Amino acid sequence: MSSSFAKELEVAQLAVQRATILTKRVFHNSAKGTVSKDDASPVTVGDFGAQALIIAALQANFPGDKIVAEEESDTLRSNAALRDQIWDLVRTTALDDAAAEALLGGAVKDADAMLDLIGLGNSKGGASGRIWAIDPIDGTKGFLRGGQYAVCLALMVDGDVKVGVLGCPNLPVDDAAPLTADIGTDQTDEGGSRGVIFSAVLGQGASSRPLGTGALAEGKPIAMKPITEMAAASFCESVEAGHSNQGESAQIAQKLGITRPSVRMDSQAKYGSIARGAGDIYLRLPTSKTYQEKIWDHAAGDLIVREAGGQVTDTTGSRLDFSVGRTLAANRGVIAAPAAVHGQVLKAVQEVLGQAAS
């Protein structure tokens, strides 16, 4: 049995690249077709279109695999205007490279086929077999704000993440570029200095490559930056106060002697940024007793950070468990840090959270 996952990696990278190109078209267009979901979170035509293109690529190559994806097709079946807007994007987005486009199965047939593809992401997940997790736009709020977002795809086999890919169109191409939350004023990115794909295969390391528009650019290995002095480190955290407890993280920073302000950015761009050594530590502290993190929000980033020399656990010190369904029901929060200092960060987190509970 082959365990190199070479084809899975190639298809995943190209699928993420193509979907990211679609999202960029929406990012630069003022009409984003935003609607509010049942949980009051936003979704745009970019989210739906990217999910359709990724699932089309998976169906063309791995038709037997299950898929857990964030978006549902139901609302689109009763909203023809929104469906047509998405179809317009999907039918006109392709990679420049004919061989890459052919590998992904080429164009989607029609708008109905597109809705069917979006609906295929409804697997319950679980501990057995091959399951892909898709977040077509992670950090939709950042996407709408003009900030960071990520197109995320991971393959799990029997509950274990084997392949992870993140498309981050607004992060610098340069792994060594300083970490800033702001994407700068060059919204058009005419210089081409932004746009990166991070990827990892279990046991094979992590890499980054420019996003590009055609055949995959060559990848470069990435590694986390060792933290020799905690005082010089900083946290990379969510922008949204509702997604992570920022008051507790400030106390944890203080306990660790960290004085630099947290870099706040949306999406799994945080995982990619610490994996390439641009940032140090990603903290995500529970804000409510009921919210369960979704597997598509963490699967790719978890593997990319671990393959870059990091350790990723929840606030109890347990590894993230992707085998229990569509959510990380067995976990609370996330701590991602270089392996050498993860224990020290975990201890500080537990001291602060312990105080908070008593």
Ligand SMILES: Nc1ncnc2c1ncn2[C@@H]1O[C@H](COP(=O)(O)O)[C@@H](O)[C@H]1OP(=O)(O)O
């Ligand atoms: N109440 C919540 N707590 C934590 N994460 C949430 C919550 N609501 C939505 N999310 C998800 O958190 C992620 C964004 O995290 P961050 O704040 O780190 O950028 C997104 O995946 C977002 O979904 P979405 O994919 O729809 O944007």
Ligand SMILES: [Mg+2]
């Ligand atoms: Mg969402």
Ligand SMILES: [Mg+2]
């Ligand atoms: Mg998300």
Ligand SMILES: [Mg+2]
């Ligand atoms: Mg999303």
